[in-house]
Amino acid sequence: MVAMARAATTSDVFNAIAEPQRRNILALLQAGERPVTDLAQELGMTQPGASKHLRVLREVGLVRVRGAGKQRLYGLDARGLRPVHEWVGGFERFWNESFDRLDAYVQDLKQTRQED
């Protein structure tokens, strides 16, 4: 291995939720457990496609499976999202402050130009 293209999505929740379809799956699962085919149809993707995304979600622990007769019901296990929420939350005070800083920045530009 000489060069890595990207951290394996398989071991990183941030990467797992970087995929829109996977976020959609998680969102759907908020309503309760669902079989693969159901999810696939609802999200307009093929069954294999859904299975693959579900696998990624399972490997990072955001989803868990349970056999129910012939089907396999996928359920949400949101605990893994907590660290993400906390990391992003660490920036909370900045996205209010950012406005001000940007304003200050713009003011600075104007000022600078007038000084020319």
Added chain:
Amino acid sequence: MVAMARAATTSDVFNAIAEPQRRNILALLQAGERPVTDLAQELGMTQPGASKHLRVLREVGLVRVRGAGKQRLYGLDARGLRPVHEWVGGFERFWNESFDRLDAYVQDLKQTRQED
């Protein structure tokens, strides 16, 4: 275009923060503006490497640049993280509930085994 490998990191904040190094950069910028070289050194990456990550962050709007003499100071613009925080926050009630569900799930397994 017949098959896409992945959504362009360039237009998606979720993808932008899926990169550990980029998260580190954002974290460092919480302390204030910094020139590229500074960030690169502090994070143990090459200058070109830092520039590239900063470019991605700039393109999704998480970072902004300001010329300061010979240097270019990069500053945080966390506003783009708000949507992420909100999306993840939508699962907040689930990561408490998840415990219970998992418990129920485990109980179910035990029960099932004993029934054999």
Added chain:
DNA sequence: TTGTCGCATGCCGATATAGGCATATGATGG
């Protein structure tokens, strides 16, 4: 104008996906 400093880009190699398809697996009901 010229030499430097600080950054941004271009190019290359190795890889990790995302999807589509066909097919292997598993569990169930007869």
Added chain:
DNA sequence: CCATCATATGCCTATATCGGCATGCGACAA
């Protein structure tokens, strides 16, 4: 044991990175 339904995998193609290196470029000071 067999046919069938529900899923999981394998394989292949087109891409999108990530990192390393060398190099282009713009701003500044002498």
